[in-house]
Amino acid sequence: MMHINADGWEIYEESVRSRYVSIENGKIKMIGEKKDSGKALRVIKNGRTAMVSGKTISHDLIDRAIKIARISEERLQEFPERKRLKDVKVYGIKLDDFDENAIGDAGERLEIEGVSSAYFYVEEIVRRIENSNGVDYEERESCAGVFVEAVVDGGNAYEYQESRRFDFEPEKIAERAIELARIDSRAEKIDTGKYSVTLSPIAVDQLLTFSLYPAFYTENIKKGRSLLSEFMGKSVLGDLTITDDPEIDYGINSCSFDDEGVRAEKKILVEKGVIKGGISDLIHADGFPTGNGFREDYSSYPATSPTNMVLDFPERGDAEGMYIHAFIGAHTANYVSGDFSLELMNASVDGKGIKGAMIYGNIYEFLRKISHFGRDVRQTGNTITPEIVFEDIEIKI
Amino acid sequence: MYYEIREVESYTLQLSLENGKFEKPRLSRFSGKSFRVLKNGFWGYVAGDYSVKEGLERAERLAIHEGNSEIDDCPFNGKVVFRAEKDFEDVDLEEKVQLLRDVDERLKREGVVSRRVVYIESLKRVRIENSSGGEVFCQVPRCGAVLQAFAKGKSLQFYSERHMKAGGYEIALSALNSAEKVSEIAVRLSNADPPPSGRMNVIMNPSLTGVFIHEAFGHAAEADHVLQNSSVLKDRIGSTVAEEGVNVVDDPALPEFGYFPFDDEGYRAEKKMIIENGVLKSFLNSRETAKRVGGVAGNGRADGIEIPIVRMSNTYIEAGDHSFDELLEEAKNGVVLYGSRGGETNPATGYFHFNAQYGYLIEHGGIKDMIRDVSLSGNTLEILKEIRLGRDVSFSPGFCGKAGQLVPVSDGGPFALVRAFVGGK
Structure with a gap:
């Protein structure tokens, strides 16, 4: 261990190994593999903190970190203490079982007419975090995924699936994308008006990721960038329940500790419509981090992020009315006000595609219009949800 | 090999x-x-x-x-x-x-x-x-x-x-x-109000014109989308895709945010006319798409050590000859929109959607109240067929995401009058 002249330090290390295959216009095109690793050092000097990163942490980098920390106003008293971690299963596939032949075989399963581009990958990540307060955790996790874009007679759609295990059939994902593209190729204009609307799990994730989840970040609440400061403890979201749960075995964002060495734990954020709490990384937590400090990669600064957002609602039933598979431009939603206006992608009514329609509203009003949930739960991105049916939603052409 | x-x-x-x-x-x-x-x-x-x-x-x-x-x-x-x-x-x-x-x-x-x-x-x-x-x-x-x-x-x-x-x-x-x-x-x-919604005359400021040409048109001109059969511009080289007088350029040699002297495939970077006088002249190419689709390579870019893919650099619509007042007069009623909060496009169909940062109502050729939370959507090729361009081009920097890779780019253009769908209350 090299000497670090600081009041506190933390070293985060990430090693990624992956293998993948890509498909272009129905034909396998490339097999690739990646091996990358790096480290990030954070130091605390007089209650101030700074971060540096690189392939290795050299003496020069340590010096730069301390120099920056001296004038930093990012306050941090100490890094987390060691705790007993919960046992969560996150390693479900071995990369070594997917050599170039096996990856190639998976790619061939996607050589289907109508697939314009696709890829399949298997990845293993080892995260390790060590700090001056006794934390020394390591977790090996796996991920496999498939992403397919389909074009049929000028119609277009995408579909994807990610999992900690290889528990999906790539060709099924491709067939679904092709079917949606076929529906899109015959899309027609509809009339502006109010509809019952069913959002697919993908659409729910896209909408909530950009218009709602950041409102739960303690940082945004404290800095006046979230309406939840007004809504805390109040019933504002109908009968909806939202839980941030990293403890689900094989959940895509499950983990036993976050990227700052804080133990990951389940938290209820909304209970039957009542706002119960937020999520936070270490820096913005006022001493009570929730285990939601994550790094996009080893060189990014830890920031608040949800783990697995589990949605629940008392009523279950079938999809109804207009079905919306995805949105275009979901990242343009405004989480500060909750307002969004989005273009629909692969929307249909009774199997007939809809062309050029838009949905707009405010997420807090929108979530009060939930009629019921569907039955088949799926994880896409940060969200675990079935389809959700809304009533009385205005669609504009 | x-x-x-x-x-x-x-x-x-x-x-x-x-x-x-x-x-x-x-x-x-x-x-x-x-x-x-x-x-x-x-x-x-x-x-x-x-x-x-x-x-x-x-x-x-x-x-x-x-x-x-x-x-x-x-x-x-x-x-x-x-x-x-x-x-x-x-x-x-x-x-x-x-x-x-x-x-x-x-x-x-x-x-x-x-x-x-x-x-x-x-x-x-x-x-x-x-x-x-x-x-x-x-x-x-x-x-x-x-x-x-x-x-x-x-x-x-x-x-x-x-x-x-x-x-x-x-x-x-x-x-x-x-x-x-x-x-x-x-x-x-x-303190602004949301805009009215519906199809209307829209003047985009240079920053928004830039995002429009990047998102709504530039991506469809990336030749990997042509090979994937997922570009609305496939088979359109040599055909008219925009109003006469419209020129669209990608130029990595400009010292803007998207500058590079050689691309990440080691190919010399040079200015490309994508649309010349309304006619689609060329796609943007990597070494592979240049050979297979036809054209000049030099737009293969990568985020770190990821695989190089076809990307834009500094992409812009060249200036036209309308003053801002002339654009207002021609619009008569509608909105003028400024800046972008990002956007997304579907290169396979040409449908795009992005949000402006703010705007103003235009009534009887004059600028009125400020408007907020305004989105713009439409079909690229329909819009390019009827576009009026202002006189001065300026650029805005950004990071463009494609296939999980981010690269620095800039987009530019003059004020531009189009007809598109505006979303609001």
């Missing part, structure tokens, strides 16, 4: 001031290598810290199938080091933080509830050699600042501006001049 070896080194320093507090200082260094081999028309790609021999052997081992890939393997040789006016390495850390403080001071205003100023400097060095004898090296510094103000009035709103280019500390210094404008707009925006 064709092979390529790429070595990348980068350095980034990011300093943020949040409500006057110097937070999240971050310095990162990266180095990595990638190796790729094209054998029997099939690619093997390896990213990792291997010796040349091991890296190429691994890449060749992955190229086990047969495919129909071919490339333009034209070798280029050269070394380009971009010289900044004021090297950011010669400026003390304390001085950079003080610049942020000066900007932050100017962001303060009654009604502003939250402020953010971010300073970014980065340096990227790339060396590429290939089996046909090419070897290039380039070093490009980029620098700048992002300003953001949140204001609370009738609603909570934010406005932000980015000032980033290839270059040095001088770019970040230029941010000082726009701080007061940023906070003023945020405050006015917080």
